Amino acid sequence: MTEDARAFVQLQDVTLAYGRGERRVAALGKTDLSIAKGDFVALVGPSGCGKSTILKLVTGLIPASSGWVFVAGREVGAEPVRVGMAFQNPTLLPWLSIRDNVMLPLKIVPPFRQEFRAKRRGEFRDRADALLAQVGLSGFGDKFPWQLSGGMLQRASLCRALIHDPQLLMLDEPFGALDQFTREELWGILQELWMDRRPTVLLVTHDLKEASFLATRVCVMRARPGRIVEDSFVDFPRPRTIEMTYEPGFVALTQRLRERIVSARGDAAAADLQEIPA
Amino acid sequence: MTPGWRRHLQSAAVIVGFFVLWELACIVFHIKEIVLPRPTQILFTLWERAPAIWPHTLQTLYTTLVGFALGIVSGVLIGALIGSSRLAYDVGYPLLIGFSSIPKVAVVPIFVLWFGAGTVPAVLTAMIMSLFPIVVNVATGLATTEPELEDVMKALRASKFDILMNVGLPRAMPYFFASLKVSVTLAFVGTVIAETVASNLGIGNLMMIASSSFDVPLVFAGLLVLALLGVGLYAIFSLIEGRVIGWAKRKDEFALG
Numbered sequence: 001m002t003e004d005a006r007a008f009v010q011l012q013d014v015t016l017a018y019g020r021g022e023r024r025v026a027a028l029g030k031t032d033l034s035i036a037k038g039d040f041v042a043l044v045g046p047s048g049c050g051k052s053t054i055l056k057l058v059t060g061l062i063p064a065s066s067g068w069v070f071v072a073g074r075e076v077g078a079e080p081v082r083v084g085m086a087f088q089n090p091t092l093l094p095w096l097s098i099r100d101n102v103m104l105p106l107k108i109v110p111p112f113r114q115e116f117r118a119k120r121r122g123e124f125r126d127r128a129d130a131l132l133a134q135v136g137l138s139g140f141g142d143k144f145p146w147q148l149s150g151g152m153l154q155r156a157s158l159c160r161a162l163i164h165d166p167q168l169l170m171l172d173e174p175f176g177a178l179d180q181f182t183r184e185e186l187w188g189i190l191q192e193l194w195m196d197r198r199p200t201v202l203l204v205t206h207d208l209k210e211a212s213f214l215a216t217r218v219c220v221m222r223a224r225p226g227r228i229v230e231d232s233f234v235d236f237p238r239p240r241t242i243e244m245t246y247e248p249g250f251v252a253l254t255q256r257l258r259e260r261i262v263s264a265r266g267d268a269a270a271a272d273l274q275e276i277p278a
Numbered sequence: 279m280t281p282g283w284r285r286h287l288q289s290a291a292v293i294v295g296f297f298v299l300w301e302l303a304c305i306v307f308h309i310k311e312i313v314l315p316r317p318t319q320i321l322f323t324l325w326e327r328a329p330a331i332w333p334h335t336l337q338t339l340y341t342t343l344v345g346f347a348l349g350i351v352s353g354v355l356i357g358a359l360i361g362s363s364r365l366a367y368d369v370g371y372p373l374l375i376g377f378s379s380i381p382k383v384a385v386v387p388i389f390v391l392w393f394g395a396g397t398v399p400a401v402l403t404a405m406i407m408s409l410f411p412i413v414v415n416v417a418t419g420l421a422t423t424e425p426e427l428e429d430v431m432k433a434l435r436a437s438k439f440d441i442l443m444n445v446g447l448p449r450a451m452p453y454f455f456a457s458l459k460v461s462v463t464l465a466f467v468g469t470v471i472a473e474t475v476a477s478n479l480g481i482g483n484l485m486m487i488a489s490s491s492f493d494v495p496l497v498f499a500g501l502l503v504l505a506l507l508g509v510g511l512y513a514i515f516s517l518i519e520g521r522v523i524g525w526a527k528r529k530d531e532f533a534l535g
Contacts, residue, residue, distance in 0.1 A: 059433045085433040091426045095448050095525040107444070108434045144525060160430075170433065 007034035007070070008200050009058055009168070014067035015225075016053055027053045029225035030067070035217075037167075038198040042211035042218045044257060046265050050226025051204040055170050058202060059083055071168065082109055084166035084199070088173040090153035092145040098156050099141035102128040105164040112164055131159045135189050151182040158186070162193060169199040176206065184242050187213050191239055208254045208261075213240055220257060222264030230260050315495040320502055323495040331484065335503050338469055338481040341397055342507075345404025346465040353409050353461075354454070357416025361450070362442060367417070378410040383471055390476045400472035400480065407468030408461035415457035419450025452526040455519040462511045466504060 016028040028050040035041050043051040056062045057069050060077040069076040084105070092101045106112040106124050116124065129141055135155040145153060154174060161169060175183045191214060194201060205211050211218045212234055220230040234253065236244060244250055297317045303309070304316045311319060324331065360370045382403055389399035423446055431441045473482025481500045488496035520527070 061429055061432055083433050083435070085430060087426055087429070089426055091424070091430055093427065093445065093448070095451070095523070104430075104444070105434050108431065108436045108440055146525070164434075 008037035008039070008072060009033075009035040009202070010068075010070040011054070011057070012068045012070070014057060014064045014069060016050070016057065016062070017065045026225035028057075029227040031227055033219070033228060035200060035202070037200055040194060040201040040203070040214060040216045042203045042205055042215035043221060044205060044208060044211050044218060045221030045226075045261055046223050047206075048226070049221040049223040049264075051221055052172055053226065055172055055202055055204055058168070059085060059170050081168055082164050082166040083168045083170060084161035084164065085170040086154075086157045086161040086172070086174045088176045090145070090150070090157040092153060092156060092160070094145050096144075097141065098132070098137070098143050098145065098148065099125065099128050101145065102132060102141075102156060102159045102163050104160060109164045128159070128163060131163055132156070134193070135159055135186075151178050151186075154178060154182075155186065155189070158190065158193075162197070162199075165197065166199050169194075169201045171201065171203045171205075173204055173206065175210065183207075183210070188239075188242070190214060195238060208257045209245055212236075212250060212253050212257070213242075213245055218257060220260045220264065222261075229264050230257075232257075312492060312494050315498050319495050320498045324499040324502060327496065327499065331481075331499065331503065334479060334481050334484045334500075335507070337397075337479045338466075338473065338504070339507055341400045341473075341480065342404050342462075342465045342469045342511075345401040345468060346408050346462055348401065348405040349408035349461060349465060350412060350458070352405070353412030353457075354416055356409075357413040357450075358420065358442065358447070360413065361417035361420025362438070362446065367421075374410065374413060377406075382407055382468060383475065386472045386475045389472070395476040395478070397477070397479075399476055400469050400482075403472040404465040404468035408465040411457040411460045411464070412454065415453040416450050419453035420446045423449050452523045455515065455523055458515050458519070459512055462515060463508050466508050466511075470504065 011031055011033040014028065014031045015026065017024050017026045019025055027048075031050075031054070033054070043054060045051055053062070057064055058071065058076065060069075072081050092098070093104070096104070103120060103124055106120070106127075107116045112124070129138070132138060132141055132155075135158060137152060137155050137159070140148065140152065140156075145156075148156070154177075158174065161171070175186055178186070187210060194214075201215075203211070203214060215234055217231065217233050219228045220232075221227065222229045232253075236250065301316050301318060304314060315323075356370065356374075359366045360374075361367070385406070386399055386403055389402050393399055393402070420442075427445050427449070428441060431445055436444070469480065470482035470485075473480035474486050477483050481503055485497050485500040488494075488500065
């Protein structure tokens with residue numbers, strides 16, 4: 001077992017297949033990936049390339065078919081690591097106020113869990129309100145999810161993913177359903193939060209501009225079976241601004257990523273063609 | 279006058295109109311009291327015999343509420359079990375459907391055999407009548423929880439119990455309250471069945487004795503009492519429902535209150 005000492009998240013020879021027998025579908029081919037602590041990694045690629053699968057594997061929501069997933073040097077599930085997660089749907093609980101939704105992880109995750117009863121009306125409440133203010137939602141803590149717009153819900157969902165100071169932050173297309181302006185604003189907010197707290201982030205996205213803007217490292221994936229075909233570092237200075245995304249270096253990067261994905265799709269289509277018997 | 283009040287007034291007018299029509303029909307077609315008493319006769323009987331009817335009413339209400347409370351407790355427990363475990367679902371559902379298909383009149387004699395005539399068989403009948411809708415609804419509410427909501431909890435390493443308490447049960451609440459409104463009326467049915475078959479107290483018993491002596495107005499007075507109790511309890515549970523699960527109905531008053 002060769003373990004990268006610096007790696008916070010490590011996938012070793014990991015594969016994942018759904019179903020059984022004839023209908024077995026390989027969602028993820030043999031994959032190795034190691035992510036350093038405090039890194040911001042974006043996974044991009046066409047639909048069905050196993051981006052979300054990697055996220056679920058690292059979070060321990062699904063077990064790998066073969067291979068190992070390590071987080072903080074221990075096998076996933078056993079590690080005492082706090083994980084935050086946000087999805088494309090905000091998935092807030094409709095019966096709780098926004099503040100209570102944001103405070104949910106504090107109710108579940110140790111060591112906050114033990115203090116929840118005592119602190120939920122004081123310290124934790126202030127903590128939730130401060131975080132809500134940071135994403136531009138001050139004053140909305142007492143509202144209910146159905147009273148807020150999609151962009152506001154997504155901000156709240158981001159707060160919920162961060163309230164317990166996770167070492168590992170999992171984002172599955174969190175801005176996918178938002179309009180361009182809200183999205184760009186939230187990129188800025190997310191960058192700020194990341195620079196503040198430096199969690200290790202794994203971001204799944206379709207948006208190459210988003211990946212290049214936020215990440216320190218972009219992994220391009222291809223489909224059938226899913227695997228990582230390119231791994232490039234993004235070293236634009238931080239804090240990055242939306243204006244920077246129009247500079248030649250940035251544009252060149254997104255174009256290169258785009259070409260890589262297009263050619264990967266071509267490969268996958270060619271592989272499909274070969275599978276059809278003549 | 280606000281539109282809300284107007285709506286209430288209109289529905290009240292239709293309900294009163296129904297009884298007026300009944301009264302008029304009885305007079306016009308010379309329908310005998312022994313076949314169908316007039317609403318005014320029923321009310322008069324209720325008023326005149328109130329001292330005699332009152333203890334029976336209390337008995338029926340008490341029996342129904344105790345049976346219903348037992349039904350809620352066991353219904354939620356069984357529903358939570360069936361809704362959260364595959365095995366319990368496979369085993370529990372056929373048993374429950376089979377059990378609820380049995381006419382409850384047929385079970386009362388068994389209860390009487392075990393516990394003797396009186397309050398206990400009535401409480402048990404009310405309980406098993408109200409049980410089934412609660413179990414089915416709680417189980418459905420739990421089983422239809424969105425997987426994403428569970429993923430959020432699992433990513434936080436929440437235990438199964440945490441997920442049940444924080445996501446499953448709150449999400450099942452609208453289903454639970456919908457079942458309560460059905461169940462409370464069923465609990466009355468259960469009580470009255472048992473009282474009719476084997477008891478010497480309660481509205482069911484009163485109506486059976488009254489009908490055997492052809493005291494039809496008293497039978498109808500009993501029916502009226504049952505209907506009023508049923509409507510009353512239904513209203514109370516609707517009120518609680520509105521308070522607890524306003525989020526599911528998205529009423530503005532809930533958000534402000």
